[in-house]
Amino acid sequence: MPPMLDPGSHPGATSPERIRNFCIIAHIDHGKSTLADRMLQLTEVVDARQMRAQYLDRMDIERERGITIKSQAVRMPWQVREGDLAGDPFVLNMIDTPGHVDFTYEVSRSLAACEGAVLLVDAAQGIEAQTLANLYLAMENDMTIIPVLNKIDLPAAQPDKYAEELAHLIGCEPSDCLRVSGKTGDGVPHLLDEIVRQFKPPVGDAAAPTRAMIFDSVYDVYRGVVTYIRVIDGRLDPRDRIKMMSTGAVHELLEIGVISPEPIKSGGLGVGEVGYLITGVKDVRQSRVGDTVTLNGKPATEALGGYKDPKPMVYSGLYPIDGSDYPILRDALDKLKLNDAALNYEPETSTALGFGFRCGFLGLLHLEIIRERLEREFALDLISTAPNVVYRVDMEDGAEHIVTNPSEYPAGKIGSVYEPTVRATVLTPNDYVGAVMELCQGRRGQLLGMDYLSADRVELRYTLPLAEIIYDFFDQLKSRTKGYASLDYEPSGEQESDLVKVDILLHGEPVDAFSAIVHKDKAYNYGVTIAAKLRGLIPRQQFEVPIQAAIGSRVIARETIRAIRKDVLAKCYGGDITRKRKLIEKQKEGKKRMKMVGRVEVPQEAFIAALSTSDGTDGKASAKK
Numbered sequence: 001m002p003p004m005l006d007p008g009s010h011p012g013a014t015s016p017e018r019i020r021n022f023c024i025i026a027h028i029d030h031g032k033s034t035l036a037d038r039m040l041q042l043t044e045v046v047d048a049r050q051m052r053a054q055y056l057d058r059m060d061i062e063r064e065r066g067i068t069i070k071s072q073a074v075r076m077p078w079q080v081r082e083g084d085l086a087g088d089p090f091v092l093n094m095i096d097t098p099g100h101v102d103f104t105y106e107v108s109r110s111l112a113a114c115e116g117a118v119l120l121v122d123a124a125q126g127i128e129a130q131t132l133a134n135l136y137l138a139m140e141n142d143m144t145i146i147p148v149l150n151k152i153d154l155p156a157a158q159p160d161k162y163a164e165e166l167a168h169l170i171g172c173e174p175s176d177c178l179r180v181s182g183k184t185g186d187g188v189p190h191l192l193d194e195i196v197r198q199f200k201p202p203v204g205d206a207a208a209p210t211r212a213m214i215f216d217s218v219y220d221v222y223r224g225v226v227t228y229i230r231v232i233d234g235r236l237d238p239r240d241r242i243k244m245m246s247t248g249a250v251h252e253l254l255e256i257g258v259i260s261p262e263p264i265k266s267g268g269l270g271v272g273e274v275g276y277l278i279t280g281v282k283d284v285r286q287s288r289v290g291d292t293v294t295l296n297g298k299p300a301t302e303a304l305g306g307y308k309d310p311k312p313m314v315y316s317g318l319y320p321i322d323g324s325d326y327p328i329l330r331d332a333l334d335k336l337k338l339n340d341a342a343l344n345y346e347p348e349t350s351t352a353l354g355f356g357f358r359c360g361f362l363g364l365l366h367l368e369i370i371r372e373r374l375e376r377e378f379a380l381d382l383i384s385t386a387p388n389v390v391y392r393v394d395m396e397d398g399a400e401h402i403v404t405n406p407s408e409y410p411a412g413k414i415g416s417v418y419e420p421t422v423r424a425t426v427l428t429p430n431d432y433v434g435a436v437m438e439l440c441q442g443r444r445g446q447l448l449g450m451d452y453l454s455a456d457r458v459e460l461r462y463t464l465p466l467a468e469i470i471y472d473f474f475d476q477l478k479s480r481t482k483g484y485a486s487l488d489y490e491p492s493g494e495q496e497s498d499l500v501k502v503d504i505l506l507h508g509e510p511v512d513a514f515s516a517i518v519h520k521d522k523a524y525n526y527g528v529t530i531a532a533k534l535r536g537l538i539p540r541q542q543f544e545v546p547i548q549a550a551i552g553s554r555v556i557a558r559e560t561i562r563a564i565r566k567d568v569l570a571k572c573y574g575g576d577i578t579r580k581r582k583l584i585e586k587q588k589e590g591k592k593r594m595k596m597v598g599r600v601e602v603p604q605e606a607f608i609a610a611l612s613t614s615d616g617t618d619g620k621a622s623a624k625k
């Protein structure tokens, strides 16, 4: 018998029965990237020499923070080692999914490109909130699930205990849960065999008009946008003219191929195959996640389901600390936008902070990532205003306003105000249920339900206003449960709430950067805190300066900065006029960095200090879930 051709080297010619498309889903830090690395090594896609930890996490920020932001797809050849299929060559496409709530939509598209999911659980930690959230997503997509306990090499691992829990959750036998160590590689070959055996091959119609789903697209400086696709029906070949079904835009396919783990050009991709394509477009907005690619000459009539436009959930103003950096910030945002279809921004000006941009993000982590990239890749020093959610305001006269910036809150007779809500799942040991409930109730949460996953682990489900989560909710949750609780949430629409806009006034002038939309019961607290903070930060002036917090024309809190005259000439006796001049010049220099709010001079540092402690984003812990 002639030797079998390695199917991994023949993209475009692999029959669907020989393909398995899968992803690994896990709670953060349960070892997904480490397991993926081991698979790359065992399938000899990467040899030991090239291997570096977390091969698939490309971005520096990802590697440093140990989180996965952009999904990738790798093609790996695998010959089953044991049992009935032993010796048969298969192609495994591993699709990496981002692990954070901000990117739930991208996760759902990655899952839609697979038939199976490896549900990975740390054998020393057990099931966590994201394990559940990901499992539910996988079930909604009708995927086959292989439960796997990881890190069995750890002395603290309790695989028997957690196999029971997992089996109970999925409805299988504890013995169906595989046991592996991504670190030592133990059990991983067996897992690869089971992936072939348990996951279904892709199904599609090779003769039908081509339909391929985009599950990721990234901008590359040299090659333009690289789009990751999974072919559902028909096939795609080099030089085809393709059409994006959501926009109708037509492009020529300049290159098509697979990632293994570097890009390899191919003669085309057929039913069930996963790979990349390049058309020369320069903006990821022209190649959107969830969209369907078809052929211009023989287009499909119906797009694949599930396409959604990314919608910003959280807004914040970004300002350069040095006003002359504004053009650099603008260019930097233009560049980042090429790689990020969810990033939104428009110019705005603030009395306190000068010229900047109002930016829309998918969530707090997304905000932090963008801010960090701006600071790191473009050497910008930035200040961001406290993040806020998007409000819908219905006026009594029937007009509707969408408010993304508190300073644009409409004046006049307001009928009702709506705010976005999330459905949150908290998993906690039994002992902390009281503490978690207290926290959620304090944040205006409504309990939806509570389940015992095992004797000592409880799942609590709440509806919470998104605005209450984006401050320090996660940090509070961790500190009240000694780090044992985990959180996951997804958008769940909007609710009418009793919200008011609180303005902060300096000597009667509103300071836009501190305006906030808050619940009526929390307005007083917000006003008092900000007013007290500013009093400590703003230097005395030659006249008395009241700091007030107000709702409309009603003042709810007040602090006063007493008057003082700073006489720089006080120590200059005698008539040395040149020295006096020098001192006055020096004082003028200092004043240039002052911002004028009405008649009050405020050093920009005061605003920066007040903002950096009033926003919840500076705690690094909030980035990780």
Ligand SMILES: Nc1nc2c(ncn2[C@@H]2O[C@H](COP(=O)(O)OP(=O)(O)OP(=O)(O)O)[C@@H](O)[C@H]2O)c(=O)[nH]1
Pocket: 026, 027, 028, 029, 030, 031, 032, 033, 034, 035, 065, 066, 067, 068, 099, 150, 151, 152, 153, 154, 180, 181, 182, 183, 184
């Ligand atoms: N002892 C042991 N440690 C492991 C194993 N697998 C992963 N780790 C460690 O667990 C930590 C998290 O592993 P990652 O692979 O980064 O986890 P991840 O799930 O990809 O994390 P995110 O990308 O942040 O979601 C790292 O410090 C790994 O070295 C294992 O099998 N045994």
